[in-house]
Amino acid sequence: MPFRLEPRGQHSRLWAWASPLVAIVATLIVSTVIFAALGKPAGAALYTFVISPVSSLNGWAELSVKAAPLVLIGVGLAIGFRASVWNIGAEGQFILGAIFGGGVALAAGDSEGFWILPAMIVAGALGGMVWAAIPAFLKTRFNANEILTSLMLTYVAQLLLIYLVVGPWKDPEGYGFPQTRLFGDGATMPILVSGTRIHLGVLAAVIAVGLGWLLYAKTLLGFQLRVLGQAPRAAAYAGFSGPGLTWFALLLSGGMAGLAGVFEVGGPIGQLTPSISPGYGFTAIIVAFLGRLHPVGVLLGGLVLALSYLGGEKAQIDLGLPNAVTGIYQGILLFFLLAADLLIGYRIRFTGRRAAASGARA
Amino acid sequence: MGADEAAKPGMRDNAPLLALEGIVKRFPMTVANDGVSLTIRAGEIHALLGENGAGKSTLVKIIYGVMHPDEGAIRWNGRPVEIASPAAARDLGIGMVFQHFSLFEALTVAENIALAINDPKRRRGLKSRIAEISDAYGLKLDPDRTVHHLSVGERQRVEIVRCLLQEPKLLIMDEPTSVLTPQEVEKLFETLRRLASEGCAILYISHKLEEIRALCDRATIMRLGKVVAECDPSRETAKHLAELMIGASLRPTYHLHEDGDGGAPARLVVSDLSLKSGREHGVDLKSISLSVAAGEILGIAGIAGNGQSELMAALSGEALADRAEAVTIEGVAAGRLRPADRRALSACFVPEDRYGHGAVPGMSLSENALLSAYQSKGLAPYGMVDAPKTRSFARAIIESFSVKSDGPAAEAQSLSGGNLQRFIVGREILQGPKVLVVAQPTWGLDAGAAAAIRQALLDLADKGAAVVVISQDLDELIEISDHIAVIAGGRLSPIRPVGEVTMAELGLLMGGAEPQEARRAVPA
Helix, strand or coil: CCEEEEECCCCCHHHHHHHHHHHHHHHHHHHHHHHHHCCCCHHHHHHHHHHHHHCCHHHHHHHHHHHHHHHHHHHHHHHHHHCCCCCCCHHHHHHHHHHHHHHHHHHHCCCCCCCHHHHHHHHHHHHHHHHHHHHHHHHHHHCCCHHHHHHHHHHHHHHHHHHHHHCCCCCCCCCCCCCCCCCCHHHCCCECCCCCCCEHHHHHHHHHHHHHHHHHHHEHHHHHHHHHHHCHHHHHHHCCCHHHHHHHHHHHHHHHHHHHHHHHHHHHHCCCCCCCCCCHHHHHHHHHHHCCCCHHHHHHHHHHHHHHHHHHHHHHHHHCCCCHHHHHHHHHHHHHHHHHCHHHHEEEEECHHHHHHHHHHC | CCHHHHHHHHHHCCCCCEEEEEEEEECCCCEEEEEEEEEECCCCEEEEECCCCCCHHHHHHHHCCCCCCCEEEEEECCEEECCCCHHHHHHHCEEEECCCCCCCCCCEHHHHHHHCCCCHHHHCCHHHHHHHHHHHCCCCCCCCCEHHHCCHHHHHHHHHHHHHHCCCCEEEEECCCCCCCHHHHHHHHHHHHHHHHCCCEEEEECCCHHHHHHHCCEEEEEECCEEEEEECHHHCCHHHHHHHHHCCCCCCCCCCCCCCCCCCCEEEEEEEEEECCCCCCCCCEEEEEEEEECCCEEEEECCCCCCHHHHHHHHHCCCCCCCHHHEEECCEECCCCCHHHHHHCCEEEECCCCECCCECCCCEHHHHHHHHHCCCCCCCHHHECCHHHHHHHHHHHHHHCCCCCCCCCCEHHHCCHHHHHHHHHHHHHCCCCCEEEEECCCCCCCHHHHHHHHHHHHHHHHCCCEEEEECCCHHHHHHHCCEEEEEECCEECCCEEHHHCCHHHHHHHHCCCCHHHHHHHCCC
């Protein structure tokens, strides 16, 4: 072997932030190769996938609309992951937020009361928290692994949503389509920039980044979560409550995912359907890690992954590639990110030279 | 122990068994070894002395093939060799007992030992050979137990047995006695002397100068990467050795407080505390009672894994007692209080494990200052961390306790064990505790750092705090304690004034003897 890995002894701050860039560049190279293998002109395909979605102002607006749910969920997940609370079920909490918030919207019907939107938002957050409370209870009470419980609950949430939209909440005038009525005007997220689809949820995502950073970097609570994640015995020694912090991390990330859910159905979608999420809850996991589990990084990571959704749509329309391109792109990115993260703790030492030198000495 | 084979090569042409010539090893920030030369002859017990950071560990890692020198030569029986890896070192006949154990927690004792044996044929009948060796050298071990469940002391026994199984020609021992009772140390010394008489050379790294004087034929003393002296340790005083090592004259520790138990208020009282251990194979605490008054230091001796960590957890609040009255701090029944509430009663704690228990390795010293001091120092008013105040508290710890570091922003894991321990002890002491409980305060530390920490504990007691020191180092306990007791099997022996007990008696108690028995066996 011409090289080996040597522990650095101390984590490299440089590589912690350089690693996502390396991963993105490597992903672009590999996806170019894949495009070429599929018989598409590589340069043009890459342009379609990466540049064309954001070549107009409206493209950027769409990017922020797609990034909003990713960032909202990602900030919550990042804070939870820092505490080593592995909530993998944000997708389910997103759906429950949409169901709770959507339920309020449907109940409000066509009324225009000012209370409807706040009630929807609160209900959405509550929905996500209720769904996240189940793994929190199972973990703190029975030490059940939250990775499994939260992930499995995602499928329960999806089936619950399908049951509602084909059953009790189905639109009676919807020609049998599995969907609810369109929400009334009073239950629709206001557009912030006219002529675009930028809605209240985008602002909420930006606020979430700010508040998330405050919690993460400036509060004792954020510190306690980080200590719990890095050294649970030190947290016990300092007197931080492990179960309490676990509850907090799950309720926070669940609540944020629920918020993202209600903003999506109350904003761009406008009703409940079985396909309200193109996997935002799972993609947000990549967003959180790409953003180095740091709220500001999550904002950047959210934009990168939002581009993968837009690029996937563009590739579908312009190049006739299947929508799975988005998933492949996201998978490759995560793969390279995890690989490049090795360099945070280790350095590559080329050993060919040393062997030659010692040979000369002997 | 393969005595014939071991002795022959060294005698063949009278070349030393191992000779290091001008070894240089550079690291990005420092030169760890700067032209180090050292010779070890077969059958010699050779001490390697030096403070933390003197370059001993680096030198030993080079001999054992873990690191490779940038310059210099290594000769084995007169022949130049390149020791490429620990496996190559073992093939030459070099064995090493590490200070920080290199054991897999999830594997059993026998499996861990099998991993170090390269030849599969030799793995046969391993369990019975482990039993033989551990019997012969008094190193009690169950080959089928998982390392995860072993105490620090037991883990070290695995390391020692693992080396002895390889019938080494050179055995490197890095701080081997810190977890043994005096009787066990004596037994180990017998073992080492026997090995040496059979022709095996021993490179013995220790900070315990008395041990080195009793055991070793020669000593090489290192300071700041260079060899500063070579001598026959039995002809030097411990004080002189220590001064050579740290390059300055030592100040003896002193204690102002003179047996003033007449009416000083009890600050920490434990009464009839029984507690099931939370861990599998842990040790349950059985009816422990003790009382520590203002200005008093109570030493609790014992071999690792006899209930020390459980006792520490019960005192700090990481484990809660059944009754609130089982632990009383400053007159308040605290047995059911959580750690933060016990700290609010002005109690502070220093756990045994520095990396991951007393400090968070990946966090800065500032953040580690916050860890246990945010209440008493008001570092997080209204739940918001006051970063400048936290930094200046961290800086105060660094300055008052001479912590060698790159300042408050340095990660805890970048500090040496001794410096991190100074930081942790400093953090607790600067909170001005009325009760301080410390576990293994100087384990693995060099003489200079250990003396500084002991002095800090004595000073704290002189200011009126009640101090409990849980330690495996009997010399240390006798040096600083006013009263002493032994924990064995989760029971605490009666507390006695230090002046009234003998080393031998304490040793028997540590071995699990009944208190009356121990007193009878040893004429005081």
